[in-house]
Amino acid sequence: MKQNVRPLIGIMTATKSDGTIAGNASLFKRLQKKLISQNGISFIFTLEGVGEDQITGYQFDPKDGLWKKEIFPFPDLVYNRIPLRKVEQTKAFHRFIETLIERKIPFFNPSFIDKYQLYILFKDHPFLKQYLPQTILVQQEHALFLFLQKHKSIYLKPASASKGKGIYRIKLLQDQIHVEGTKNLLTHFPSFQLFWQEWQEHLLNNPYLAQEDIHSAEYEGNRYDFRILVHVKNGVYSLTGIGIRQSQDQGITTHIPAGGKLLPYHLIRSSFHEEFIERIIEPIGEALTEKIGYFGEFSIDAGISKNGKYYIYEVNSKPMSFDEPEIEEVKIERLCQLFQELTKFRPNQKNTI
Structure with missing residues (x-):
């Protein structure tokens, strides 16, 4: 491992039942390329690779396109991208989080968000409660x-x-x-x-x-809703991108893995939509951080009914990849900015480990 690059970002993921590494490999590769351009570096690791003073992990080398197993010191920051809820319920996970706190190593995305836990959190919120379906x-x-x-x-x-x-x-x-x-x-x-x-x-x-069935607004005969991506920028939760998902053959959900369709945002864009989105971002981020832990990113599933009432359906930690390339590009920029912000290393600043 190069010894003259900072920040050193540890991306925490998990091992699948067949022994292979789980997670969003495309995201990990793009983050590594961007960090290298800023004189930083990242590696992925699982809890099984955590030792007393070092971590065995894998570093992506963009030159040959290969993942290389190496031993790393504890990183300057840990980015939680564990894709399996059961892993976050283990003693090993909680011990590791305690270790990060003891070592004063920042980390973000403390856990998945349970839907009912989220509802309980928001239903007592003086501002957000108005947007919840029963x-x-x-x-x-x-x-x-x-x-x-x-x-x-x-x-x-x-x-x-x-x-x-x-x-x-x-x-x-x-x-x-x-x-x-x-x-x-x-x-x-x-x-x-x-x-x-x-x-x-x-x-x-x-x-x-x-949950009550909201009679969602439609575009050309099919219901649609919003996918909103949020990251912390300069200490404030701010909008990264807005995607629109539309139901197709089935009207149950707009999720693309379940048969939904991507709809270009400009087709339904309005100042009312954007005002709603801007108003909910900061309260959601603050409520999550206060009650659960520090979330550097999250996505919001929201919608509007046929009679013009807005709703918050879900908030997701560790957001899925967006199908819009322009949103994905901004996401990488925002994540690397956040890495720099939390570790206090400026881009291209020369530091040694």
Whole structure:
């Protein structure tokens, strides 16, 4: 490893069951290239590689396009990109975070964000609560039935899933229950009791939220919502980019992995959308940091109803890659700026390890 480059950024990821390294390799490579241009360097590592005073990790070499295993000192900053929720629940993860705190090493993105935890956090927030769809935790048959009776159409969402996985829409039509999934699964039950008998084990063993179905605004006949990317810049949460996702064959979700479509932002752009987005960014970042820990980045899933009311659906730590190249380019710039800001190393500043 070169010994004359700072900052040294450690990107924390995880090992998959087959022993290979998980994570967004494309992101890691692009960060390494950008850091090198600023006289910095990065390496990826897993908890298994953490020792008492050094870390065994992998450094990407852009010259030959290869990952090289090396031993590194503890980094100047740790960027948490662990893609597996279960890893963040281990004793090894919590011990490592304690070590970073003891060594005064900054880190950001402390954990995944549980959907119900987020709802509880925001529903008591004096400003953000106005943008929340009505939501309950699925725990009892009667409470879920009353919630469905009230709204007639609701979503069932796993509290700890992402990318639109495991989402269903339940409708009460007369006395029948209609269940629709992202793969156009459509099941009918003649009564709520029969629905509950078949679904209760799944809904209670995998914590689920029930959320009112918002009748979203549409563009050319299909609903759309916002994907908003945020990073800290000069100590303030600020907008990195806005993407639009539109439902297609199924109307359950707009997530692209579940069949959604990218829609150019300029097609629905308005000053009202931008005012809403700018107003929610800082309060969300401050609330997350106060209650959970320091998030240097996050993405927001938000939307607008047909009658013009805005909603916050989800906030995601460790955002997925955006399909818009221009947003991805700004993201790399913002992350490297944040690395420099938190480590107090200026770009191209010569320092030695």
